[in-house]
Amino acid sequence: MKIFEWSPIEYVSMISRDREIEYNFASGSPDPSLIPVKEFEKIFQEVIEEYGYRAFLYPGAGGSSELVRNIEKYYLDKIGVSLRSDEEIVIVSGAQHGIKILSQILVEKGDIVIVENPTFWEGVYPIRFHGASLRGVSIDEEGLDTYYLEKILREGLKPRFIYLNPTCHNPTGYVMSIDRRRHLLEIAERYDLYVVEDDPYRPVSKDPPPSLKSMDRSGRVIYIGSMSKIFAPGLRIGFVITNKDLAEKIKILEQHDFSTSTFLQLAMSKALEKNITEALMKRCSEHYDMKRKILLEALERYFPERYTRPVCGFFNLIYVDKDPEIYVEKAIERRLLYVPATRFFVENPVYSIRIGIGLISSEKIFDGIKVLREIFEK
Ligand SMILES: Cc1ncc(COP(=O)(O)O)c(C=O)c1O
DSSP, X not given: OOOOOOXXXXXXXXXXXXXXXXXXXXXXXXXGGGSOHHHHHHHHHHHHHHHGGGGGSOOOTTOOHHHXXXXXIIXXXXXXXOOOTTEEEEEESSHHHHHHHHHHHHOOXXXXXXXXXXXXXXXXXXXXXXXXXXXXXXXXXXXXXXXXXXXXXXXXXXXXXXXXXXXXXXXXXXOOOHHHXXXXXXHHHXXXXXXXXXXXXXXGSSSOOOOHHHHOSSSOEEEEEESTTTTOGGGOOEEEEEEHHHHHHHHHHHTTTOOSOHHHHHHHHHHHHTTOHHHHHHHHHHHHHXXXXXXXXXXXXXXXXXXXXXXXXXXXXXXXXXXXXXXXXXXXXXXXEOEEOGGGOSSSOOOEEEEXXXXXXXXXXXXXXXXHHXXXXX
16 A cells, blocks of 8 residues: 655645744755855856757756766765776666665565664655565664664565665764674675665765775665755755666666756766865865754753764754654744654654754754753743
């Protein structure tokens, strides 16, 4: 049975659309001050001059060859992701589109898919939608509990694949340790499993550990990259790296939706050529580190010992003792928006709030957490 359900993220964004929000902790968008608007103004012009009408024709399935080439040439080594000779890059309309298409290809009704518990609700929704049931494996400061994973596999669980966001995890902010990464890959090898590595925060985090993709010796890791956090989510550009067989299937399914805009792919390709990426990566990681420092001070003051300590990315969780879904409206009245994260737990749900520091300005973070505390105190 297909499940039609609003995500907690989309839901709070919808109900607050015409309301004045001063403290937006709900959005997954990057900080507006970091979006390279001026650079894109110039790049858009250059795309029109260089490609003319061709920039406005239909895109081909799999993405523009210019963009594929430039991701390989100018981007992958900067983020520490490798491409094997038997693999390909396929352009998708953001990481979310990548997850959706992979779910269409990999999931059969009744399959079990392993995910982190808690997990990124929207990321796993397409997996559920295509008929899989999710099995959660808990996550701590070192990432996915690979020992528990090994145990359930040893006991006979046969998952179709493992989906995870090991670096700057949404929603906890944790980063998987190198030992656990190695262990996960060993397990995937032993039990012959695909690992889907969803990795949108790598380019905006300082010195992240190696990607699973770069540690993978047998082509089991399907890598999903995104330009949303480093450049802009409205561009809707992401990419998948996988073996040629799966890559072809992704392209075939892109015939269903024609993938992403030709013009924006060419603009992204030009942006990569221009060598602005490295400076942008540095600016972003420093800026989010600064915001996270403010957040941590506020959390320590107002929610001591009731939060996950984020290492990088945009998110972390605050644990509360009341149902956070009920307090969303009260929070909006105080001009504050958060995402109730209880449903991010696929097993053993815990009352929790997802805090995002992407969009909110650094000046508002401390006061916002104070307001949140007042809302939950009452
Ligand atoms: C873990 C994770 N995966 C995927 C996405 C979606 O990214 P995109 O904008 O590239 O579709 C997000 C956005 O918040 C995310 O946090």
